[in-house]
Amino acid sequence: MLRKLNLIAVSLAASLSAVSGQTFQRLGTCPTLGCVLPPDQQDFLPGQQFDIRFEVHAPKNGSEAFNNGVPDEQFTATIAKDGGKAKSIAEYFDVSAEPALEKWTFHWYEDLFAHDAKTPSVVNVASKIYRRVALYEPGAYIVTLNYYSGKTTTATWVVRPIAKEKKAKNVIFFVGDGMTTNMITAARLLAHKSINGKYQSLMAIDKFPVVGHHMSHSIDSFITDSANSASALYSGHKSTVNAMGVYADSSPDLFDDPKVETIVELLKRIWGSSWGAVSTAFIADATPIALTAHTRSRYAYGPLIDQALNGVSNYSWTEMDGPDAYFGGGAEQFLPGSGSYLGKDYYAEFAKKGYSISLNKTSLEKASNKTKALGIFCKSNLPVWLDRNIFPANLKNLTNDPSGAKASATDLPGLKEMTLKAIDVLHERGGDKGFFLMSEAASIDKQMHALDYDRALGDLLEMDDTVRAAVEKLKALGELENTLIIVSADHGHGFDVFGSADTKYMAAQDDDRHKRNAIGVYQNSGLSQYTVEQPGISYGTGANFPVNWDPRYVIAAGLGANPDHREYYGVNKTGSRVPATTIKGKASDDYYVNPNDHPEGFVVNGTLPTNEAQGVHSLTDVPVYAMGPCQETFGGTYGNIDVFYKMAACLGLGQPTNKTITSGCQAEKGKGKDTGKGKDKNWVTI
Amino acid sequence: MLRKLNLIAVSLAASLSAVSGQTFQRLGTCPTLGCVLPPDQQDFLPGQQFDIRFEVHAPKNGSEAFNNGVPDEQFTATIAKDGGKAKSIAEYFDVSAEPALEKWTFHWYEDLFAHDAKTPSVVNVASKIYRRVALYEPGAYIVTLNYYSGKTTTATWVVRPIAKEKKAKNVIFFVGDGMTTNMITAARLLAHKSINGKYQSLMAIDKFPVVGHHMSHSIDSFITDSANSASALYSGHKSTVNAMGVYADSSPDLFDDPKVETIVELLKRIWGSSWGAVSTAFIADATPIALTAHTRSRYAYGPLIDQALNGVSNYSWTEMDGPDAYFGGGAEQFLPGSGSYLGKDYYAEFAKKGYSISLNKTSLEKASNKTKALGIFCKSNLPVWLDRNIFPANLKNLTNDPSGAKASATDLPGLKEMTLKAIDVLHERGGDKGFFLMSEAASIDKQMHALDYDRALGDLLEMDDTVRAAVEKLKALGELENTLIIVSADHGHGFDVFGSADTKYMAAQDDDRHKRNAIGVYQNSGLSQYTVEQPGISYGTGANFPVNWDPRYVIAAGLGANPDHREYYGVNKTGSRVPATTIKGKASDDYYVNPNDHPEGFVVNGTLPTNEAQGVHSLTDVPVYAMGPCQETFGGTYGNIDVFYKMAACLGLGQPTNKTITSGCQAEKGKGKDTGKGKDKNWVTI
Incomplete structure (x- = not known):
């Protein structure tokens, strides 16, 4: 069983949210006192493994107080397919013994008033969980929880159609974290020259033949985070903010929540393909780790790296033996110490399992394509494209050497180098079985949080350049026709460009109101100056990037969701922006304008709670660009979970029976092996 | 010749912009001193009529001062196709006499400093214009202007492929003015219920099979307005902010700029189809009027209504005899007086040409489908859906009776009623020749300008409801399979939702910083309360609209581009929002927080020049939804002009020769008629 984790994770679990309220919720997926997880309206891939949890809630106090706070322990549950006879869960799934x-x-x-008054509502819970089951036949299933002598909660689940045929050998899934159509438009403006309204070159994604939109909301809040949204894209199941690969239950244990099988678990189990993840974030961050993570808390970084390498170890689950290529930042979870699981050296743990270990770009380039490859290039997130390419002096201010030395990591690959190497490794190791690669431009999101528009757009352009290079690489390998390439995002930020700013004029004005007159809107926005070469100045970053990041006339942009901050719109030359800070003598989570951030600019007071130091995610549907086999299925508008079902259909992952990688043939339902590692033996064997 | 217009229009012409600067430009399409209009990089439909203007600039002072301010009057110009021999313009187009x-x-x-110092740069110009020419053969054409003994400016024009076949009988083009994907996402959240992350119903446009993105930037500024962007969508030619159906030249005359033929002019000339425009704006507003307008200034409302009815009258041009259905607001341009062209009664002018005239919904419903129909339902813009349906008391505060009576217009159709009636009329009148209808939800834009998110989203939902009803109507008429339906926008606003706001909690807090703590982000955003029925309260607006517009927990949203204002996020019950006002004793164009707007909220100081009272347009690419014949051509990413070329290809408007509606057969090039109405006889006959 996994240990209890750091304070952040524990406090998150303690303030679990529920549906009865809005700002706070008792349990978002459970508006009544009887909870079925997966809840009503969920979809499944045929054969996809999952756990089922039932909870009966007895609120002791508050507006929902019931039964003196004593939950019904005699609850029962049934399942029935397409109007057929209802059977008990144990009978239907052939469970040998009822779970404890x-x-x-x-x-x-219940609301912010209750929060301020420190008057919590307390809820006692009785629960059972049925682990590792699967539904093989397409159709609708009605699950009914009976409790408190006559109360019922029902959930309708839909198993989607069988999809046995593998239409794409490979899938590359690019995730621009937090990337919206608005940002893509701005990045194009910066990097591509337009003459009389006509672009002379385009983004790589502009040339994708199919565009769709996906809806990113979470299961119980309309604004999501990167953990839950990644999980929806990878598993076909939405969940709660901070959760990955599970439906969030109300228990304090961060690792006992009901799980769902992810795309790489399915692909490995069914086809034995190779898979990899590449990110410019620390590799334990939500978007890469959600491929393998099953937890209520994205903040359990150390244990999640162990899950990535060894699979789920506290319950019987799909066997996994780690990614074939795994490149990013986040040395903290690999160096032995407080950041790693059980304090172990995870470089050594990976090496023991046969991985090559690269800690810099030079080593990465030399690593064999035949062995599994781990590349961890720095502590924390990778420095962004703008600092690596335009302001490299900023790299030297960091103490981020991935070996743990007190030095700065300077021999750094970018998203392109990591992605191209991953393709080589995965292509070699996957062979005829093909591969799945997730490549994440993480700092689009991270820099938008910091309101550092230039750094965010720089990393967006880096991703686009990576897409361009990946297409070329696949062409060279003869795999372009076999590969479905998807470029999408997990959620948005409310960013847009609304004009230009004359930085020279703004700096020359004395007060905020006059400074605002430096903003040019409509016809006064003019043309992009980022594409205009300055005599004697060369940034040397080639085509598809701005030739000037620091013109007099810059883009004026904003988010609508901000902490207090100042805007000048010019590039931040000394490193990533810090728009808001705390003030000595005031509360440690009360943020004000950072006096050192753009003193030439004007103040924009915030729209967010004052304990938010940065911008936040937004609601908008995000774009999906598709090219390759099955591309036509990605047009139109759909949920984020549908991205999973479309990829799964293209990869032939909707199998009517269970197959395992170890046997290479179909295992009979109910005859699988029991590793016995879990604390909880009440799972259903397969 | 048309008279000089109102002051707004004249002052716009006086401050014509140019490219040498950024905030201001000498002439956006002319970075050198020799100008070719249409400029470099422009595309044409085969057979599309246009004018060609050449200008030679001689700046008298400033950084570009040249030749003592004396422009070269001896300039010459040539054209050559695909590397062929260059001919003079007059020779190539068979012009009988050189224009004067x-x-x-x-x-x-030159910049804001020069503006503040009142030191203008003065430019003398010599120019010629060749009117009403066309290029019939696909390929590239090089136009060269020779001036100042050795200087040259070249423009490469591309005539796109022939498209003779008519694949769609009808096209309905819905324009959500200012509508972005972000707004669609927010509107869906308000009107459609979601259970555990799954929407129980969807927007009509969510069901469209094909999605694309178009780029909205203008020819000489990256932020556009609704005039130029509509014109690009309708003509395949980008232009300058405020211009429609012309390339903006530097002359003071607002009606002498070089024209391009629009989609309805082409459709009428080539196929004789019927066409109509419907808008919730005043009908002389940019989006509807750009179908027929040819002017440097969108503000020339009166003359533009005359152009809509009678076609271009100062130069020989495609013959037009007015729309078949024309429904919207804007009685000011129809009632005899200062708002109408030459002070005439345009109700009478339309009636003289055989139009039925409807001034209210009852009359509209009764109007014959066989005759041309004009419907003007109020002065100014139509009241928005929210006021018509949820807060009808607000309608009575207006003095907007379209008959000119001092009364409020209350028997009002909405976008749906106008659009369905237009389909009936156009279907009847178009017969086998089919029809083109543009239907505009104008107040998505207008209310976003006012930061009135609820009213904007209400009108977006009204448009979606109209799309749904139009599909049903077409089905009933047996025309659905014959009709290409496009739903798109002309440009965006940087709107997004970033959380929820607890209005009760916000109102109970004493200061701005505490009020901001009412904002719930991420998991605290919760679920939409707009879809939750309140016992005893019914808004009676049926499915596909919110069941509650005034919940305790509302969406928190913003734009990034604002005047000073206050945010409370709750619905504005007494009418459209006025976020900023002037202050007595301060300048008349200096805007501050409106003290009467949401006094319960907190102050957000602006990011825009202080003379902006409202929000402004943004950069983002906007979505294109397509259904029907040729739908597959609308996937991917492209320019706004490509929307025109795709529609034109589907309608068979790319004809290698000229055809006229009057003869019903192909007229020979060079043999067209000369109406002789224009002040300028130097056009090329066809």
Whole structure:
């Protein structure tokens, strides 16, 4: 069983949210006192493994107080397919023994007034969980929870059609974290020259034949985070903010929540393909780690790296033996110490399993394509494209050497180098079985949070350049026709460009109101000056990037969701922007304008709670660009979970029976192996 | 010749912009001193009529001062196709006599410092214009202007492929003015219920099979307005902010700029189809009027209504005899008086040409489908959906009776009623020749300008409801399979939703910083309360609209581009929002927080020049939804002009020869008629 984690994770679990309220919720997926997880309206791939949890809630106090806070322990549950006869869960899934009853208590706040008054509502819970089941036949299933002598909660689940045929040998899934159509438009403006309204060159994604939109909302809030949204894209199941590969339950244990099988688990189990993840974030960050993570808390970084390498170890689950290529930042979870799981050296753990280990670009380039490859190039996130390419002096201010030395990491690959190497390794190791690669431009999101528009757009352009290079690489390998390439995002930020700013004029004005007159809107926005060469100045970053990041006339942009900050719109030359800071003598989570951020600019007071130091995610549907086999299925508008079902259909992952990688043939349902590693034996064997 | 217009229009012409600067430009399409209009890089439909203007600039002062301010009057120009022999313009287009030389002077400011110092740069101009020519053969054409003994400016024009076949009988083009994907996402959240992350119903446009993105930038500024962007969509030619159906020249005359033929002019000339425009704006507003307008200034409302009815009258041009259905607001241009062209009664002018005239919904419904139909339902813009349906008391505060009576217009159709009636009329009148209808939800834009998110989203939902009803109507008429339906926008606003706001909590807090803590982000955004029925409250607006517009927990949204204002996020019950106002004793164009707008909210100081009272347009690519014949051609990413070329290809408007509606057969090139109405006889006959 995994240890309890750091304070952030624990406090998150303690303030679990529920549906009865809005700002806070008792349990978002459970508006009544009886909870079925997966809840009503969920979809499944045929054969996709998952756990089922039932909870009966007994609020002790508050507006929902019931039964003196005593939950019904005699609850029962049934499942029926397409109007057929209802059977007990144990009978339907052939469970040898009923799972043990679990009990716990949690609390939540009904609204902000209750929160301020420190009057929590306390809820006692009785629960059971049925682990590792699957539904093989397409159709609708009605699950019914009976509790409190006559109360029922029902959930309708839909198993989608069988998809046995593998139409794409390979899938490359580019995730521009937080990337919206608005940002793509701005990045194009910066990097591509337009003459009389006509672009002389275009982004790589502009040339993709199919565009769609996906809806990113979470299962219980309309604004999501990168953990849950990645998980929806990878598993076909939405969940709660901060959760990955599970439906969030109300228990305090961050690792006991009901799981769902992810795309790489399915692909490995069914076809034995190779897979990899590349990110400019620390590799334990939400978007890369959600491929393998099953937890209520994205902040359990150390244990999640162990899950990535060894698979789920506390319950019987799809066997995994780690990615074939795994490149990014985040040495903290690999160096032995407080950041790693059980304090172990995860460079050594990976090496023991046969991985080559690269800690810089030079080593990465030399690594064999035949062995599994780990590349960790720095602590924390990789420095962004703008600092690596335009302001390299900023790299030297960091103490981020991935070996743990007190030095700066300077021999750094970018997203392009990591992605191209991953393709080589995965192509070699996947062979005829093909591969799946997720490549994440993480700092589009991270820099948008910091309101550092230039750095965010720089990393967006780096991703686009990587897409361009990946297409060329696939062509060279003879794999372009066999590869479905998807470029999408997990959620948005409310960014847009609304004009230009004359930085010279703004700096020359004395007060905020006059400074604002430097903004040119409509016809006064003019043309992009980022594409205009300055005599004697060369940034040397080639085509598809701005030739000037620091023109007099810059883009004026904003988010609508901000902390207090100042805007000058010019590039931040000394490193990533810090728009808001705390003030000595005031609360440690009360953020004000950072006096050192763009003193030449004007103040924009915030729209966010004052404990937010940065911007936040937004609601907007995000774009999906598709090219390759099955591209036509990605047009139109759909949910983020549908991105998973479309990829899964193209990869032939909708199998009517269970198959395992170890046997290479179909295992009979109910005859699988029991590793016995879990604390909880009440799973259904396959 | 048309009279000089109102002051707004004249002052616009006086401050004509140019490219040498950024905030201001000498002439956006002319970075050198020799100008070719249409400029370099422009595309044409085979057979599309246009004018060609050449200008030679001689700046008298400023950084570009040249030749003592004396422009070269001896300039010459040639054209050559695909590397062929260059011929003079007159020879190539078979012009009987060279056009007369024109001369004028204009001024501009090199930057904001020059503007503040009142030091304009003065430019003298020599010019010629060749009117009403066309290129019939696909390929590249090089136009060269020779001036100042050795200087040259070249323009490469591309005539796109022939498209003779008519694949769609009808086209309905819905324009959500200012509508972005972000707004569509927000509108869906308000109107459609989601259970555990799955929408139980969807927008009509969510069901369109094909999605694309178009780039909205203008020819000489990256932020556009609705005039120029509509014109690009309708003609395949980008232009300058405020211009429609012309390339903006530097002359003071607002009606002498070089024209391009629009989609309805082409459709009428080539196929004799019927066409109509419907808008919730005043009908002389940019989006509807750009179908027929040829002017440097969108503000020439009266003359543009005359152009809509009678076609271009100052030069020989495609013959037009007015739309078949024309429904919207804007009685000011129809009632005799200062708002109408030459002070005439345009109700009478339309009636003289056989139009039925409807001034209210009841009359509209009864109007014959066999005769041309004009419907003007109020002065100014139509009241928005929210006021018509949820807060009808607000309608009574207006003095907007379209008959000119001092009364409020209350028997009002909405976009749906106008659009369905237009389909009936156009279907009846078009017969086998089919029809083109543009239907505009104008107040998505207008209310976003006012930061009135609810009213904007209400009108977006009204458009979606109209799309749904139009599909049903076409089905009933047996025309659905014959009709290409496009739903798109002309440009965006940087709107997005970033969380929820607890209005009760916000109102209870004493200061701005505490009020901001009412904002719930991520998991605290919760679920949409707009879809939750309140016992005893019914808005009676049926499916596909919110069941509650005034919940305690509302969406928190913003634009990034704002005047000073206050945010409370709750619905504005007494009418459209006025976020900023002037202050007595301060300048009349200096805007501050409106003290009467949401006093319960917190202040957000602006990011725009302080003379902007409202939000402004943004850069983002906007979505294109397509269904019907040729739908597959609308996937991917492209320019706004490509929307025209795709529609034109589907309608068979790319004809290698000229055809006229009057003869019903192909007229020979060079043999067209000369109406002789224009002040300028130097056009090329066809």
